[in-house]
Amino acid sequence: MKKSPARTIICLLASMLLSIFVSVLAIMLSVELGFATNNSLTSALDEVKYYERLYNDFMDKCESIVIPDGLGPEVFDGVFSVEQLKSDGNAYLNAQLNSTVYKTNLDWYKEQLTTNIKEYVDEKQLVADGDEDEIIEDIVENIMDYYIKMISIPYASTIGSIFRTISALFPYVFFSMLVFAMITIWIINKQNPHKKNRVFRYLAYATTSGAITTLIPPIYCLYTKFYTKIQVYPEYLYDFIVRYIENGIKIMLLIGMILFLVSIVMIALSTYLKHKYIHTRTYHHHHHRSGERSGEEESEA
């Protein structure tokens, strides 16, 4: 079968469209797996020891709140713990991401903190200018408000809303891209019914292009590291954001590399089938054809 310009153009166009579908599939998959899951957030939090550092910062700030009120850091002994803060933080994060309401039970903290403050006031013989219980209640409420503020991750509800949009779109985009990809593969196949090496050649173009399109953004990010220049404080929040972005980038890089491997397989298959085709044709016709003819066949292939 001779190459026809119309067939070549159709195949190239189909291959180009396939490359777009493959790229969209790969990028959507990268975003869904690398960024838009609760697990991607919580694993980044764990990796940078976010809650341990948050706890230290929280205790530091709490002490700064109560010291001007005449109290000492020891009023927090046995009240808060890293484990409880982590549990409250994760539950609160999940609620924000899923747009549900999580009510942290603060009763135990309040009770324990109030007891400690009263003991401290008695021990140090501090004098209250007004109702002592009311003053202590105000201090405790202040600390509790601060606790809620500290366990919430900034913009978590906005991030959650983006996650939900991506997750809602993902199945539709995924399956439509898959269907479109199948159609383009079918077109390429239909145009080359006897020359499967050509089919794999066009598939190789598409998958290589998909791999390039998917690999360029993460390589650019890892090379420039522009995301490390964001001015976010405190340090543990900055570390969490950078780690979260880097983890997502690595997933994208991995998917791009898998696609690249697929394209190598396609190239290998195309080359193998072409050589097989030439060998078969040469074998069948070697009594009737010259070496020049085999060269022509090669060009046809």
Next chain:
Amino acid sequence: MQKHKNRFAKKLNRVMAYIYMPLLFSLLAYGVTYLMASDVIDIAVNLVSLISADKAPDFTNENNSIFVKDSVEINDDDGVLTVKRADVGMADYGDLYAYVRCTRIALDAPVYYGDDDAILKKGVGQDFASSQPGFGRLIVLCAHNNMYFNALKNIEIGDIVEIETSYGTYSYEIKETKILNENDSSAFDFAIDHEQLVMYTCYPFDMLAHTPDRFFVYADLVSGPVFVD
């Protein structure tokens, strides 16, 4: 020979097609994506540049210590202690640069330049609008009354307070104490014509909850190295 060349050129072209065709497709894909989503991309780029700087944030420059005991040479010029002005290190915000002491009332605390919550937890803070010792100006120190300045409740007129810096020790004699409202602008004068040390803390001592009054202690310079060029 020509046929061999042609065959080689065709092979090369086929191999190169595996490179330039995907690149062309990718370029087209990026071009189409940019045309379709340029508004969103611009917003994202602007948003990132809005919260970014030229370099990563620096988290390491907090609360350095520039206090190194006896690190600056002090000369005795006919009974007058002098230090070279060029040797006097200037503190940045958050730096520990001195110690304030009063033996009689057991006051011994590090002095940091700046007076935020984090500093006041670690020692005595200095109003950063005031001067370091030795410059002939106002020095304003503050600390919590249940921590480093709890000792001030026992201070008396005539007591000597020392501030030890890397460039020498400055002594101040307590001249007056006052109780004023925290918003009283007459508490100290930045334009004062001599070196004065003002220390203040919340008042009354041993009080539960935030108090609106402050206990001020005023002291004048008695001795300390003089700056020379």
